Amino acid sequence: MSSERAASLSRPLRVAVLASGRGSNLQVLIDRIHGRGKVQIVAVGSDKPQAPALARAEAAGIETHVFATADFGGGRSERDAAIAAWLSGLGVELVVLAGYMQLLGPELLERFSGRVINVHPALLPAFPGLDAVGQALAYGVKVFGVTVHFVDDGVDTGPIILQEAVALPNARTREEVFDALHEIEHRLLPRAVGLIADGAVAPDPEHPRRVLVR
Amino acid sequence: MSSERAASLSRPLRVAVLASGRGSNLQVLIDRIHGRGKVQIVAVGSDKPQAPALARAEAAGIETHVFATADFGGGRSERDAAIAAWLSGLGVELVVLAGYMQLLGPELLERFSGRVINVHPALLPAFPGLDAVGQALAYGVKVFGVTVHFVDDGVDTGPIILQEAVALPNARTREEVFDALHEIEHRLLPRAVGLIADGAVAPDPEHPRRVLVR
Numbered sequence: 015m016s017s018e019r020a021a022s023l024s025r026p027l028r029v030a031v032l033a034s035g036r037g038s039n040l041q042v043l044i045d046r047i048h049g050r051g052k053v054q055i056v057a058v059g060s061d062k063p064q065a066p067a068l069a070r071a072e073a074a075g076i077e078t079h080v081f082a083t084a085d086f087g088g089g090r091s092e093r094d095a096a097i098a099a100w101l102s103g104l105g106v107e108l109v110v111l112a113g114y115m116q117l118l119g120p121e122l123l124e125r126f127s128g129r130v131i132n133v134h135p136a137l138l139p140a141f142p143g144l145d146a147v148g149q150a151l152a153y154g155v156k157v158f159g160v161t162v163h164f165v166d167d168g169v170d171t172g173p174i175i176l177q178e179a180v181a182l183p184n185a186r187t188r189e190e191v192f193d194a195l196h197e198i199e200h201r202l203l204p205r206a207v208g209l210i211a212d213g214a215v216a217p218d219p220e221h222p223r224r225v226l227v228r
Numbered sequence: 229m230s231s232e233r234a235a236s237l238s239r240p241l242r243v244a245v246l247a248s249g250r251g252s253n254l255q256v257l258i259d260r261i262h263g264r265g266k267v268q269i270v271a272v273g274s275d276k277p278q279a280p281a282l283a284r285a286e287a288a289g290i291e292t293h294v295f296a297t298a299d300f301g302g303g304r305s306e307r308d309a310a311i312a313a314w315l316s317g318l319g320v321e322l323v324v325l326a327g328y329m330q331l332l333g334p335e336l337l338e339r340f341s342g343r344v345i346n347v348h349p350a351l352l353p354a355f356p357g358l359d360a361v362g363q364a365l366a367y368g369v370k371v372f373g374v375t376v377h378f379v380d381d382g383v384d385t386g387p388i389i390l391q392e393a394v395a396l397p398n399a400r401t402r403e404e405v406f407d408a409l410h411e412i413e414h415r416l417l418p419r420a421v422g423l424i425a426d427g428a429v430a431p432d433p434e435h436p437r438r439v440l441v442r
Contacts, residue, residue: 137371137393140354154438156391157351157373177370179351179393183441186432218400224368227397 026054027211030106032097032114033060037067039112039133042200043207044074052211057104059097061116077104094122101126108210111165112203120167130165131210133203135195137161137177142170147191156183158191160198162206164225173225175215176202240268241425244320246311246328247274251281253326253347256414257421258288266425271318273311275330291318308336315340322424325379326417334381344379345424347417349409351375351391356384361405370397372405374412376420378439387439389429390416 026049031040040058048055058071063080071078079100086093098121101109111118111132123130136146137159143149150158159179166172178201180194209215214228240263245254254272262269272285277294285292293314300307312335315323325332325346337344350360351373357363364372373393380386392415394408423429428442 137351137354137369139367139369140351152435152437153353154388154432154435155351155353156388157393159371159393174368174370176397178395179371179373181392183390186434186438218368220400221366221368223366224400 026052027107027207028056028105029053029108029110029207030057030059030101030104031055031067031071031110031112032116033058033067033112034062034065034115035067035113037065037070037112038196039199039203040067041070043110043112043204044070044076046204047208048074048076053207057101057106059100061093061114067112090117090119091121094119098122098125108207110203110207117169118165123165123167128164131175131206132163132165132170132172133199133206134161134163134170135192135199137179138163138170138174142168147188147195151185151188151191157181158185158195160195160202162202173217173223175206175209175225175227178202240266241421242270242319242321243267243324243421244271244273244315244318244322245269245281245285245324245326247272247281247326248276248279248329249281249327251279251284251326252410253413253417254281255284257324257326257418258284258290260418261422262288262290267421271315271320273314275307275328281327304331304333305335308333312336312339322421324417324421331383332379337379337381342378345389345420346377346379346384346386347413347420348375348377348384349406349413351393352377352384352388356382361402361409365399365402365405371395372399372409374409374416376416387431387437389420389423389439389441392416 033040047053055076058076058078060068061081063082068078081093081097109126109130138161141149157179161174162176163174164172178198185191209227216226218224218226247254261267269290272290272292274282274294277296282292295307295311323340323344352375355363371393375388376390377388378386392412399405423441430440432438432440
């Protein structure tokens with residue numbers, strides 16, 4: 015991707031965001047990086063018709079689309095095909111999962127190979143999957159953190175772009191951990207998108223599983 | 229343990245260290261915390277007759293013993309029984325694994341329940357077991373770290389006492405990671421031993437898997 019991107023650095027990277035919830039990460043992307051020359055958020059999709067993320071997108075004049083579970087009798091594969099067609103039609107170059115609660119299937123991931131990123135509230139590979147913060151609290155860790163990574167066909171197993179840790183040795187509730195992690199997410203996710211737009215993110219040729227960030 | 233300890237805070241905590249290698253963590257314990265009133269290292273054991281850790285102990289006037297694999301035909305269980313008898317005879321209250329490359333069996337761990345700690349060069353539960361730093365490099369993490377934890381009957385699965393992270397986003401070799409982690413180990417391990425000696429470490433009554441540090 016980085017060589018493709020290098021050829022087109024003169025125009026903004028076309029980004030889509032998929033979100034299921036509040037959309038606070040979407041809002042940060044809109045506020046800090048969208049429409050400033052480097053990144054254009056051209057689409058926001060959700061599986062939840064009532065997701066506040068959709069209203070945030072509309073308020074920013076960004077096209078939205080709902081891919082509700084109820085509308086896709088055929089299940090994930092059919093929904094993914096519809097999402098992929100929509101993204102392709104809009105010329106999307108990078109897909110950002112920002113609190114998107116559906117797993118993406120292999121067809122979509124293959125079509126957007128190396129062009130889907132996710133933000134996860136743990137220091138992967140620790141605590142993948144749902145309720146990462148609850149898992150970490152139950153384990154009794156003293157250090158929490160956030161990972162931005164490429165999405166592959168596993169659950170939160172793709173190559174890591176950025177990570178940041180925070181020491182919370184006395185944390186006992188999800189709320190206090192999320193207070194710290196949201197701040198980190200809101201810093202790391204725009205940074206990752208900006209770095210990708212700059213063509214500054216590439217696999218290490220010697221070990222492609224490791225991501226080099228210039 | 230903390231209540232037992234509270235009753236005896238007036239005398240030093242009797243500590244044994246088990247080590248297989250260089251003994252740099254042992255040296256830090258000797259230099260920073262041994263014989264200053266709070267902690268007395270009364271024994272250093274090793275499975276390796278040539279371990280430099282033994283010479284470090286002898287130089288500090290600390291009793292040593294070798295429990296070499298070749299001397300225990302019956303395997304781990306027989307060796308563990310010998311270690312446990314030796315530790316009990318010396319009135320050891322805390323066992324510190326500092327680069328000890330043998331697994332301890334359930335009998336010894338039960339006899340010293342909640343009184344064996346280990347230092348591990350990763351942010352557990354990520355990368356347990358051997359070559360944690362190599363595992364982390366292969367995965368491509370951006371944040372590394374150190375964990376001091378109680379030892380239970382799993383491999384690096386016990387309750388966490390202290391953790392510290394370090395961001396090394398460009399690390400590519402074990403050497404550069406170990407340079408950073410050794411410094412952290414040398415800070416965390418004496419701190420953990422000192423906190424235990426102070427009676428400042430106890431399971432959270434609401435969730436014993438979580439360790440509270442005062």
